Amino acid sequence: MNLLDELRAAVGAAQVLEGGDLEAWELDQRRRWRGRALAVVRPASTAEVAAIVRACAAHRCAIVPQGGNTGLVGGGIPDASGSQILLSLQRLNRVRDIDTANLTLTAEAGCILQHLQQAVAAQGLLLPLSLAAEGSCTIGGNLATNAGGTQVLRWGNARRLCLGLEVVTAQGEVWDGLTGLRKDNTGYDLRDLYIGSEGTLGVITAATLELAPQPAATLTALAACATLADAVRLLEGTRARLASALTGFEAMGRPALDLVARHYPDLPRPLPGAPWTVLIEQSDPEGEAPARARLEALLADAIDAGLVADAVVAESLAQSRALWRLRESIPLAQALEGANIKHDIALPVSALAEFVAAADADLQRLIPGVRLINFGHLGDGNLHYNVQAPVGSDARQFLAEREAEVNAVVYDRVASLGGTFSAEHGIGALKRDELAARKSPVALALMRAIKSALDPAGLMNPGRVL
Ligand SMILES: Cc1cc2nc3c(=O)[nH]c(=O)nc-3n(C[C@H](O)[C@H](O)[C@H](O)COP(=O)(O)OP(=O)(O)OC[C@H]3O[C@@H](n4cnc5c(N)ncnc54)[C@H](O)[C@@H]3O)c2cc1C
Known part of the structure; x- marks a missing residue:
């Protein structure tokens, strides 16, 4: 039997898709890479997955697993050869x-x-x-x-x-x-x-x-800070006072929220003009009243100490959702603005302000007018330090022509301050060369040994990570 017949026998002909419109599986989330699969195969049980993998192994056919296809580094779509099986796990959903x-x-x-x-x-x-x-x-x-x-x-x-x-x-x-x-x-x-x-x-x-x-109460607040260093000091104080009730601490630079305002004008912006806006989430085992009192006292003290210029605490679940939507809309607004160079870096929180000041200066020197869209999970040191083309220039061309030199500037700075070039999104296809260049030879040799021990034929998502 040929491979496709074996796959049809394993999962049923209706779950082996070939030809036709496979864009949902072949085009990545950022619409940056388009692959071509030999077939998209959709198993509904572990036994079916095992049968597919055995058939592919027997035919020496590569497999690309895919879940929701929301990955940002081109790791979950097939390459352009038309020879790989796209294994969609979406029906394995019990x-x-x-x-x-x-x-x-x-x-x-x-x-x-x-x-x-x-x-x-x-x-x-x-x-x-x-x-x-x-x-x-x-x-x-x-x-x-x-x-x-x-x-x-x-x-x-x-x-x-x-x-x-x-x-x-x-x-x-x-x-x-x-x-x-x-x-x-x-x-x-x-x-x-x-x-x-x-x-x-x-x-x-x-x-x-x-x-x-589930916590008894979840509260959300926004605080306006003049500098990123102030936001980091606010994090220190908030951690000390809320302890394990602190469940979110996100930072958003003004240019990031300006983009949201342009593309989502209906979203409220309670603290316009703040150079840095911090979103604090508190999840408390106590009831709402004591939790709110703690949060409001904390913010009042931060205002008195000059760390925060102004702050708001959401009064309802709807208000809380609206504040989170501001944060969540940043990557969407960036996509609407045009292709951009994304960095998903992490540093010790104590080094973040120094990094941003230095990298901003380096990039403005390199590309006058470049837009630096910074936001991220400040509480754990992970910043989405994204670089958008200057106003009026072609975003696709900017991405194609400037990505390598911008990455070198950003990642060298990150490395010099003890950080990582990939905190969340992973390596995929996009950062494979970066991994090869920046990981130690010992770490790379260990990774290759693990890969060849577990996947000696090299059929599992080849060309990704290593
Ligand atoms: C708007 C937006 C916000 C995001 N925010 C975050 C964030 O805050 N933090 C974060 O970490 N990421 C974030 N991401 C990235 C992405 O959502 C995550 O990487 C997510 O975990 C990917 O899940 P997925 O099911 O979509 O995987 P896919 O995109 O389908 O696959 C991702 C990788 O995992 C592999 N894979 C998928 N399923 C399996 C499986 N069952 N077995 C083996 N390998 C598998 C694929 O081969 C691929 O290499 C964001 C993405 C978007 C679009």
Whole structure:
């Protein structure tokens, strides 16, 4: 049998898509890369995934796993050869178990993150992983990219929330590593190898995740700071006073919010003109009244200390949602403004202000008029330091012609201050050369050894990461 016939036998002919309009799977989220698949295959069970991988291994055909296709580094679409199988996990979407006593959720890889948040909320529980793409990204993709998001400062990233995994290996075997245990020191941690491996070692088919009780009250505030250094000092003070109730601390530079105002004029902008706007989220086990009193006192003291020029605390859930929408609309406004050079960097929070001042100056010297759209998860040191073409210039041309030199300036500065060039989005195809150039030879040799041990034929998402 040829490969496509074997795949049809494994999942049914209707779930092997070839020809026709496959743009939803072949075009990446940023509309930057377009691949071409031999076929898109849509299994609905772990056994079907295993059968597909075994068939592909027998025919030496490469596989590209894909969840919600919201990745930003070109890692989840096929290459242009027309010879790779696009393995869509979207139909693998059952919640297998919610264990309220053990505070765990076991769900299949294709479950949409937001659906999982809703499923556990219905039981009074919280899945503390939150990102702007949560309405479309999948939990399998979140784990394959070790996603971060807005609550990392309190709960850690996807890796920290994952207790167990089920994986189809590159040979088509099923490794059942699903467990709700917090402690298990029985040999090498295979789970951590697959998390963040971006589909290059195997296919994640299900996961067990740690949950938390829903907080009694969640409050959102905005604060206006004159400088990024002030915002970092505000973070220090807020952490000290709110402790584990601090669940979000996002920073937004004025140019970022100016773009939002231009493209989403109906969104309110409570603190116009602030050089830096900070969004604080407090999730409290106490009731709303004491939580609000704590937050308001904290902000009043920050105003008295000159760290904050002005602040607002949302009065209702609707107001809170509107404040979050400001933050979440920045990448969307940037996309509407035109192609841009994205950086997903992290530094020690103590080095962020120095980095931004130095990198801003370097880039303005290199490209006068360049627009620096800075925003991000300040609470964990992760900044989206994005570079938009000067007003009036061609955005696509800017991206094509200036990306390499802009990256060199930004990543050299990041490295000199002890940071990383990829904090959240991963390596994919976009940052593969950067990884090769910037990781130590020892780290690269270890990564290659792991890749060749787990995927000796090199069929799992080839050309990505390494
Ligand atoms: C508006 C917006 C906001 C975002 N915000 C954040 C953010 O705050 N933090 C953050 O970390 N990311 C963010 N992202 C990036 C993206 O949403 C995350 O990387 C997300 O985790 C990808 O999930 P996905 O299901 O869409 O994966 P895909 O895009 O489908 O795939 C991503 C990678 O994972 C691999 N993969 C997918 N599923 C599996 C699987 N089951 N088994 C093995 N490999 C698999 C793919 O091969 C690919 O390499 C954002 C993206 C957008 C568009």
